[in-house]
Amino acid sequence: MDFSAVSSALKAIGELTQEVTSLWGVDEQVEGLASELRWMQSFLKVADARKVDNDMIRTSVVEIRELAYDAEDVIETFSLKVASKRKGGFSNCIKRSACFLKEGCLLHQIKSEIEKITAKIKELARQLQMYDVSKFGVDGEGPSFSTVRREARRPFPHVMDDNIVGLDDDVKKLVTVLLNEQSECRVVSICGMGGLGKTTLAKKIYHHSQVVGHFKHLVCVYVSEHCQKRKVWEDILSGLHILSDEDRKMNVEKLAKKLSSFFEDNKCLVILDDVWNIDAWNSLKPAFSARETKSKILLTSRNKEIVSHADKNGFLYELQYLNYDQSWELFQKIAFPQTNSPGYKIDAKMKELGEGMVKHCAGLPLAIIILGGILATKYPSLNEWLKVSINVKSYFKIDKGQVLKDMLALSYDDLPPFLRPCFLYLSQFPEDYEIPVDRLIQLWIAEGIVSSKQEEGLIAEDVAESYLIELAERCMIQVRERDIATLKMRSFQMHDLMRDVCLSKAKEEKFFDIADQSNACQLSRIGRVRRVCVHKFIRLQCIKSPRLRSLLLFDEFLPNEELENTFPLTMHSYIKNHDVVILLAISVLGTKCRGIWKYMFNNFNFLRVLDYEGGGEAGCKLPNDIGKLIHLRFLRLRGLEFFTSKLPSSLGNLRFLQTLDLRIKNICRRSIHVPNLLWRMQQLRHLYLPEECSLKTKLKLGTLKNHQTLVNF
Ligand SMILES: Nc1ncnc2c1ncn2[C@@H]1O[C@H](COP(=O)(O)OP(=O)(O)O)[C@@H](O)[C@H]1O
Ligand SMILES: [Mg+2]
Structure with a gap:
């Protein structure tokens, strides 16, 4: 269960009451709200510790989260208003009768909003009280358990990724096949179920010295279930360091030709990781149509049939499960943190328990490391090991396909409550995405999922990092x-x-939505949507969720296909030679971009996180309306390109910003002017300035007391 929203709302209330000595007449309402939230929080903690799995409670969690978000929004709006009044002397102002009326209205409105939310939470609490959670199960050791344990266990050798077991023979065999120039075989395929170690083996081959010496170029790309040939081909070109700007605009047939002639002329090894089916192969095939070539393809797949389909002389390599000794060796490396230290002896009772559990993993490496990861976080408590062992024995089916599912589910269930939202957050990133740690940590903090631990003297970033280490120790990342x-x-x-x-847990908990062409317009109808991520471009105007808090966009601002819709390719060549048409193109494009920005800034006023990942041309300028997003904590515009080189002065309104990434570009390569307003963002912790700031840019940053990252200053 994720109840981080409740803690986050309580934190906002706490900050508000600390910040202002008097709440001008809403003290009572705020206190009432806080006390309801506190009750809710402790109820959920007990329910969670006792593993109460009940529909009523699950739906309540979603509802509580909504209410907590609402509460936080009201409180925050209030505190912003208070702050702005204080600056102008609120008490003086309030004496003036003209203002008085206005302030009176505002207070009244806020009071009644808080009361409404409190009443709803009360009603929910009343329903929940009927469930006597204390009669369910027994308490787990609670969240503090793993925090305490963590200190005792560091450092963790297994997080170093050097735990490969076996595979030497597999590598030898495959290398021989790949280096054999006499053979007609061009495609080699490593097959086996998910989690068996196909990618691990392919990577070993990729780094093998003989392989590196034999081929002139090596490249490894990920294909995935949703194979997009353009992306795969571009990734290959980029891996070969021959991807140009023109290639990005080239049509796909030309891309395929470029690749296949490159493979003809150069001896390359292309690793295609995770080719799902024959259709995927067929769509990628045109890039590998060279006949006279010494290049080879190594693919990994769950499907055995692809290889014979791809190459009649192809070589199928069926990866085997680990045998018992290998399984135990791998398990030990992960579950017993100190096996490497001299003189270390494994406790006999733990060994017995461990051996019993490893048998259930059926030789599947992924299942073994996850089991090891769970147990490592409980080491050296024999009692905790016993509990896991009972779970494993009673729930696990013997079926190999099911083992992994059970193990993955167990690893989620075993997470302490504070790690669940952190973990769920990760599935917003696209498949196989390499997630940068600093950005993720900034996002977690901006969303209120992780906060500082003042009692332990830890700032939020340190806490977040320790959470991430724990997820790695658990082998979940x-x-x-x-x-x-x-x-x-x-x-x-x-x-x-x-x-x-x-992803499926996140869906169950309604943690976020992935918006795509098919569902974007319906999102608003699925209750309140708070977090949306967009992997592939959609018209943002389709999203009608005024209470949106977080928007992560992974595609380009306006990708090529979309540009082509605006300006068909045939017109491009015409444009090149006609200035007037260029101007027209710019203006149409500019209008389109402005429409997107304006929609966002005027409709998503509760946004806390706005992350533009894909960059790309984003119109004339960043509209001044950005100043309306006063709740923003995280704003990332990295890689976006504008025609003007000025940033709007309204940026100064964004007082809550913690992370600001302004690494934007000017389309004509001019330097960027940043207005001297950033000093107003007292919460700012991470600031990334444009790579080239104009000479006019003079920033005073002395007032920023919390800053930790300062790039390009
Ligand atoms: N032989 C092995 N020794 C140690 N760990 C392994 C081995 N094979 C796989 N793993 C681990 O299991 C996990 C899943 O392996 P992976 O290669 O991604 O599987 P697949 O590609 O078959 O789905 C990885 O974290 C990897 O480190
Ligand atoms: Mg794989």
């Missing part, structure tokens, strides 16, 4: 990149099966 000097995690990925579990 896979570390991709580390800082060479500090060894801190820089980026990570999620196995696609883990992501599936994450």
Whole structure:
């Protein structure tokens, strides 16, 4: 259950009451609301610890979250108004009769809004009280358990990703096939179920010294269930360092030709990871149509038939499950953190329990590391191990296909409550996305999912990092990149099966929505939508959710296909030679972009997070209306390109901003002018300025007391 919203609302109330000594007549209402929320929070904690799984409670959690969000919005609007009045001398102002009436109205409105929310929460509480949660199950050791444990266990060797077991023979065999120039075989396929280690094996081959020496170019790309040939081909070109700006605008047939002639002329190894089916292969095939070539393709797949379809001389390699000894070896490395230290001896009772559980994993590496990860966080409590072991034995079916599902579900259920929303958040990123740690941490904090722990002297970023380490220890995420000097995690990925579990849990909890062409317009009808992520461009105007808090956009601002809709390709060549038409094109484009911005700024007034990931041309300028998004905590415009080089002065209104990424560009490569207003953002912690600021830009940042990151200053 995710009840981070309740904590977040309580925190906002706490801050408000600390900030202002008098709440001008709404004290009572605010206190009433806080006390209802506190009751709710403790009820949910008990229900969660006792694993009460009940429809009524589950739907209530969703409802409570909504109410908590509403409460936070009202409180925040109030505090903003108070702040602005204070600056102008609220008490003086209130004495003036003209203002008095207006303020009176405002107070009245806020009072009644708070009362309404409180009444709803009360009603919900009344219904919930009928459930005596204390009669369910027994308490888990609660959230504090893993915090305490974490301190005792560091550092964790297994997070270093050096735990590969076996595979040497597999690598040898495959390398021989790939290096054999006499053979006609052009396509090699590693097959097996998800989580068996296909990607791990393919990566080992990719880094193998003989392979690196043999092929002139090596490239590894991820295909995924939703194979998009253009993306895959562009990824290959980019992996080969031959992707140009023209290629991005080239039609797909030309792209395929470019690739296939490159493979003809150069000895390449292309690794296509996770090709789902024959259709996917067929769509990718045109890029690999070269006849006279020494290039080879290594693909991984769950489907055995692809290889014979792709190449009649193809080589099928069926990856085997780990045998018992290998399984145990892998399990030990993960579950017993100190196995590497000299003289360490595994406790006999734990060994017995561990061996019993490993048998249930059926030799599947992913199941083994997840089980190990769960147990590692409980080490060295024998009692906790016993509990997991009872679970594993009673619930796990013998069926190999089911083992993994059960294990993945168990790993989610075992998460302490504070880690659940953090984990659910991850499935908003597209499949196989390499998630950068610093951005994720900033997002978590902006969303109120993670906050500081003042009692322990930890700032929010440190807390968030420790949560992420715990997810890695549990093997729920896979570390991709580390800082060479500090060894801190820089980026990570999620196995696609883990992501599936994450996504389905997130859906169950109505944690967020992924908007696409088919559902965007209906979103507003599914109750209140608070978080939306967009993987592939849609018309944002379709989203009609005024209470939206978070919008993550992964595609380009206006992708090529969309531009083509505005301006068909045939016109492009014409445009090149005619200035008037260029002007026209710019103006049509500008209007389209402005429409998107304006819609967003005027309709999503409760946004806290706005993240433009894909960059791209975004019109003439960033409209001044951005100043209306006063609740924003996180604003990322990185990579967006504008015609003007000025940023609007209304940015200064965004007083709550914690992260501001202004690494925008000017289409004509001019330097960017940033107005000297950032000093007003007292909460700002992470600031990224444009790579090239204009000479006119003179920023005073001395007032920013919390800042931690300052890039391009
Ligand atoms: N032989 C192995 N030894 C250790 N860990 C392994 C092994 N094979 C797979 N793993 C681990 O299991 C997880 C899933 O492996 P992966 O290669 O992604 O599976 P697949 O591609 O078959 O779905 C990864 O985290 C990987 O580190
Ligand atoms: Mg894989």
